[in-house]
Amino acid sequence: MLELFAEMWDFAFMRRAFVATTVLSASVAPIGAFLVLRRLSLAGEAMAHAITPGIVIGFVTAGLSVVSLLVGGLVAGVGVAILTALLARKTILRSDASLASLYLIALAAGIFILSAAGSAVPLKSFLFGSILGIDDASMMLVGGVATVTLIAFAVLLRPLIVSTCDPIFFESQTRRPWLVDQGFMLLLVLNLLAAFKTLGTLMAVGLMILPATAARYWASTITGQLVLGFVFALASCWIGLTLSYLFPETPSGPAIVLVAGGFFLISALLGPLGFGARLRKKSTKTTTSIEQTYTKERIQ
Amino acid sequence: MTAVVEIRNLALGYPELTLFKHLSLDIQAGTTLAVLGANGSGKSTFVKMLLGLMNPLAGRVTWPAGRPREVGYLAQLTEFDRRFPIRVRDLAAMGAWRGFGLWSGLGRAGRTRVAAALEEAGILDLADRSLHTLSGGQLQRALFARVILQDAPLILLDEPFAAVDQSTEAHLLSIINRWRAEGRAVVLVVHDLSSVLDHCSHALLLGGGMAAQGTVDEVLTPDRLVAQGYMSESQASWMFRGNAQQKGAAHA
Numbered sequence: 148m149l150e151l152f153a154e155m156w157d158f159a160f161m162r163r164a165f166v167a168t169t170v171l172s173a174s175v176a177p178i179g180a181f182l183v184l185r186r187l188s189l190a191g192e193a194m195a196h197a198i199t200p201g202i203v204i205g206f207v208t209a210g211l212s213v214v215s216l217l218v219g220g221l222v223a224g225v226g227v228a229i230l231t232a233l234l235a236r237k238t239i240l241r242s243d244a245s246l247a248s249l250y251l252i253a254l255a256a257g258i259f260i261l262s263a264a265g266s267a268v269p270l271k272s273f274l275f276g277s278i279l280g281i282d283d284a285s286m287m288l289v290g291g292v293a294t295v296t297l298i299a300f301a302v303l304l305r306p307l308i309v310s311t312c313d314p315i316f317f318e319s320q321t322r323r324p325w326l327v328d329q330g331f332m333l334l335l336v337l338n339l340l341a342a343f344k345t346l347g348t349l350m351a352v353g354l355m356i357l358p359a360t361a362a363r364y365w366a367s368t369i370t371g372q373l374v375l376g377f378v379f380a381l382a383s384c385w386i387g388l389t390l391s392y393l394f395p396e397t398p399s400g401p402a403i404v405l406v407a408g409g410f411f412l413i414s415a416l417l418g419p420l421g422f423g424a425r426l427r428k429k430s431t432k433t434t435t436s437i438e439q440t441y442t443k444e445r446i447q
Numbered sequence: 448m449t450a451v452v453e454i455r456n457l458a459l460g461y462p463e464l465t466l467f468k469h470l471s472l473d474i475q476a477g478t479t480l481a482v483l484g485a486n487g488s489g490k491s492t493f494v495k496m497l498l499g500l501m502n503p504l505a506g507r508v509t510w511p512a513g514r515p516r517e518v519g520y521l522a523q524l525t526e527f528d529r530r531f532p533i534r535v536r537d538l539a540a541m542g543a544w545r546g547f548g549l550w551s552g553l554g555r556a557g558r559t560r561v562a563a564a565l566e567e568a569g570i571l572d573l574a575d576r577s578l579h580t581l582s583g584g585q586l587q588r589a590l591f592a593r594v595i596l597q598d599a600p601l602i603l604l605d606e607p608f609a610a611v612d613q614s615t616e617a618h619l620l621s622i623i624n625r626w627r628a629e630g631r632a633v634v635l636v637v638h639d640l641s642s643v644l645d646h647c648s649h650a651l652l653l654g655g656g657m658a659a660q661g662t663v664d665e666v667l668t669p670d671r672l673v674a675q676g677y678m679s680e681s682q683a684s685w686m687f688r689g690n691a692q693q694k695g696a697a698h699a
Contacts, residue, residue, distance in 0.1 A: 184531060309541050312531045316593075319498045319520045320545065367532050367577040 155392050163281045164399070167289045168345055168384035171354070174293035176377035177300050178338050179355030181331060183363060184372075185311050190243070192352045193250040194332070195339050197227040199257030199348050202340075203273075207264045213284040216340055224336030227253060228329070257348075276347035276400035285344045292341035296334055303330060308369060350400030354380055357407035364418025383407035449476050450511055451601050451632040452497065457506035457658075459492050465504060466492060470658035472651065476600065479623060479633040481644055481663065484653030485676050490636045491523075493653065494603045497634065512600075517545075519594045519602035519631075524587055524610045529578045535589045536561055536574040542596030560596060568592040569618055584615035591619055602626055605636045608643060620646050640667065640686065652677065 155161050182191045201223025205215030227249050234245035261273065300307075310317035310327050318324045342351040358379035359372070366372040387403030394402075415421040450473040458468035466489030474480055482490050495501040496508070498518055540553060540561045547557055565571040568588040578586065587607065594602060604623075608616045624646060626633050637643050644650070650666040652659045654675035659666050669683040678686070 305544055305547075308533070309544055312533055312538070312541070313522075313527065315522045315526055316520060316541070318500055319518065322499075363532070368534065369532055372532055 151393070152389075155389065160281065161388070161392060163286060164345065164388050165385065167281050167286055168388060168403070169381060170289050170293045171342055171345065172358075172377055172380035172384055174289070174296045175338050175342060175355045176358060176380050177373055178296065178331075178335055179357075179359035179380070180362070180369075180372050180376050181307060181311060182335070182352075182355055183359040185331075188356050188360070190246055191335060191355060193246045194224060194227065194335060195348055195352045196254040197246075197250040198224040198253075198336060198339055200253045200260065201226075201257075202343065202348070203257040203261045203264075207260060213288045216343065217288065220340040220343070221336060223253060224339070225333065228332045228336075271398060272347065274347045274349045274400075275398035276343070276345045276350055277398060281344055288344075289341045292337045296338060299330065299334055303327060307331065346400040346403060347398065350404045353400070353404030353407060354383065357404065357411045358383060361407070361411040361414040361418075364414040364421040364423070367420070379407065379410045383410060450474065451476050451515075453507075453509045453511060455507045455509075457496075457508065458504040459489050459496055459501075460504055465656070467653055467656055467658040468505065470506070470651075470660065472658075472660045474601070474632045474634065475649075476632050477627055477630045478649055479627050479635055479647045481647035481650045482634060482636045482653065483638075483640075483650060483667070483677065488653040488655075488676070489658075490653060491605055493651070494520075494605055494634065494636060497601070497603055515600045517597050517599040519597040519599035519604075521590055521594055521602075521604045521607055523605050524583060524590075524607075527586065527590070529581065529586060531578060533578060534574065535570060535576050535578065535581070535592075536565065538578065538589050539564055539568075539592035539596055542593035543598070561592075564592040564595040565589075567595060567622065584611040587611050587615065587619065591622055595622070599631070601632045601634070603634045603636075606638055607635070609638060616643070640672075 179191075182188055198220040201219035201221070202216055203219070204223075205219025209215035227246070230249055231242055231246045234240050234249075235242035238245075240248070306317070306321070306327050309320070310324060314324075317327075338355070339348075339351045342354060346354055359376045361379050362372050362375035366375050383403050383406040387406045388399060390406070391397050391399040391402040417423045452474040454470060454472045454474070456468075457470040457472075458465055459470075460466040466487075482493060484490050492501060496503060498520060499514075540547070540557070542564070543557070543560065547553060553561065562571060562574070565574050568591045570585060570588045570592065573581065573585060573589075578589075581589065587610065591607075594604075607619060611619070620643065623633055623635070627648075635643070635647060637647075644663055644667070647663055649661065650663045652666050652671060652675055654677055657675055659671055659675065669687045672678050673680050673683050
């Protein structure tokens, strides 16, 4: 077994993959935490699909370079975000239905173009990621996005917390509440693009959402949520990459996301804000009050 | 008395629906204005307009002393997500988050202010609790502590007593009375005709496309409440029967 690990470290692509996913974990953890807290978990998944045609068109016209990935993905992501906002504001559809419609069109277009162009990139690695695909430029992309994300969070954290906790109060406090919303969506798209090579378009959001939802079962403060989300994301990446190496036919994306899913299930069972409180002591205060809260919400 | 806000000939609503028009009103410092009306009469819209979240269809809103940097605001409790992972003291501190800046911690002065606000709201002992462990009344007290920390000359409260028990209501009313005594203007959206109105100096009744304003006694008359669709004639005659009896007795 140890030999296998030693052998794994001999491969440059594995070392790259470990470094890239470590940096990626630090970057996507806060994004995931706020996706969950802002009730945008599904919107994040939809956005991941929506950027597909941009990446594909960039790839077909300019090859699979970081620049084509970044430009194509950003144009598609920002375009879908703006169109969604426009449809939700000016027509009868709500934003979830608008986004669902647009991302389905975008995903279908992306896969259609990719197949029609008879690409050299196998569809599987496009959708589910490949640890073999991480070159120097991809490492720079992950590093750059992580730097931008962490600096943006240092500046935006307080407004983000206020706007997430109580959006109506936040709106009453600032002239431009949309700046925080749109800034966050931009960071989401950037991180999806950074995660694309390792995890693929279908799995990229998995590394954001699952560590964050797992952390939610343990943490009762934002700081705890952010730190624990990062720890779960990092552990998922390391274990997932090792699994993907041990089973050479498996793409890295699902391996990483499956491990994250394991953390989620364990947390749901054992975490003090999941079933854990119930298992430990049936009459603890926390359990009672969570139940009270849920009952009240149902009544409302 | 000085006016915090001067409203002239205001019409509010949406392009396809005018809620009311021709409202002229001064919201004075040191007064409490009750805003009443049937559902959909424009109570919350009026509050949103004062917050600057909505433009009037017509009319003029001026701030004689300049638009304050901070307008105290408490939304309806039903709109609040109490599963958010934050402690009571941090929720209260949000009232002054702009003063604390983007980077720095609260500091000793900030922590003292937060503790004083929680103390006044009667929940200092709950300061480190998570929101999901609070009752409706406790959460409303925490949100009042946030308004205290906003330290604003104009305070807008949207149905603050809708989901709280009697003792909490009494406690929160004492805070509102203190605000008024300090010379702040308080606008209080209330749903029911209740003893809360004893704590209000002025009233604004919305409904039936109209907006009537004046002192509580001037505005909340049976005729007007019926005319503006707040209650039916039979409800009004039942509710005000005590008044009629008193008047009859006085007359005799």
